[in-house]
Amino acid sequence: MLHGDIERILFDAETIDRRIRALGREIAQDFAGEDLVMLALLKGSVIFLADLMREIDRPLEIEFAIASSYGASTKSSGQVALQAFPKQDWRDRCVLVVDDILDSGRTLAAVTKRLQEDCQPKRIKTCVLLDKEAPRAAELSPSYAGFRVEDVFVVGYGLDYAGRYRNLPYIGVLKEECWQGKAPT
Numbered sequence: 591m592l593h594g595d596i597e598r599i600l601f602d603a604e605t606i607d608r609r610i611r612a613l614g615r616e617i618a619q620d621f622a623g624e625d626l627v628m629l630a631l632l633k634g635s636v637i638f639l640a641d642l643m644r645e646i647d648r649p650l651e652i653e654f655a656i657a658s659s660y661g662a663s664t665k666s667s668g669q670v671a672l673q674a675f676p677k678q679d680w681r682d683r684c685v686l687v688v689d690d691i692l693d694s695g696r697t698l699a700a701v702t703k704r705l706q707e708d709c710q711p712k713r714i715k716t717c718v719l720l721d722k723e724a725p726r727a728a729e730l731s732p733s734y735a736g737f738r739v740e741d742v743f744v745v746g747y748g749l750d751y752a753g754r755y756r757n758l759p760y761i762g763v764l765k766e767e768c769w770q771g772k773a774p775t
């Protein structure tokens with residue numbers, strides 16, 4: 591099942607769409623005249639990136655890196671693994687890191703640190719679709735966030751549970767019986 595596994599919808603497709611249009615306008619204004627690179631973290635941010643980039647009416651490029659927390663199929667296990675990280679000189683460029691959700695903050699902290707060391711961009715900003723009201727391991731707030739979300743495990747619009755549900759057009763809470771005995775923590 592796909593839709594039947596969802597207990598409640600938090601953000602429907604139209605609400606997400608409206609918010610992303612506003613975010614795109616804000617980002618376009620803030621980066622006016624800058625050489626912008628959007629660095630999207632795979633896999634969770636792909637749908638958000640695809641929609642957001644089309645709402646930013648400026649020249650830009652996209653790059654990707656793979657970020658994963660090891661050990662768990664759900665959220666922050668403590669260690670963040672970064673793969674396929676770009677090795678480029680971005681001293682004249684502004685980088686907007688794009689991710690699906692900010693939870694403990696470990697992922698964005700690891701990515702921005704590595705970005706600073708490896709690429710030395712002129713400016714680093716971060717953009718997440720969801721900013722979870724969860725305890726932060728790394729003191730960090732996103733430069734741009736679509737929505738604040740309560741501390742529950744959500745799926746859809748790119749976000750997965752054990753690799754599934756990314757193709758839901760909305761964001762919702764998974765039914766407890768779909769956790770397969772491994773509750774998202």
Ligand code: IMP
Pocket residue numbers: 634659664665666689690691692693694695696697698742743744745749750751
């Ligand atoms: P952080 O490093 O703890 O901030 O976690 C960020 C990553 O954990 C995100 O990129 C997601 O892949 C994953 N994550 C955290 N919360 C959720 C959730 O509620 N649903 C799906 N994935 C999540």
Ligand code: MG
Pocket residue numbers: 631632633634635657690
């Ligand atoms: Mg992720």
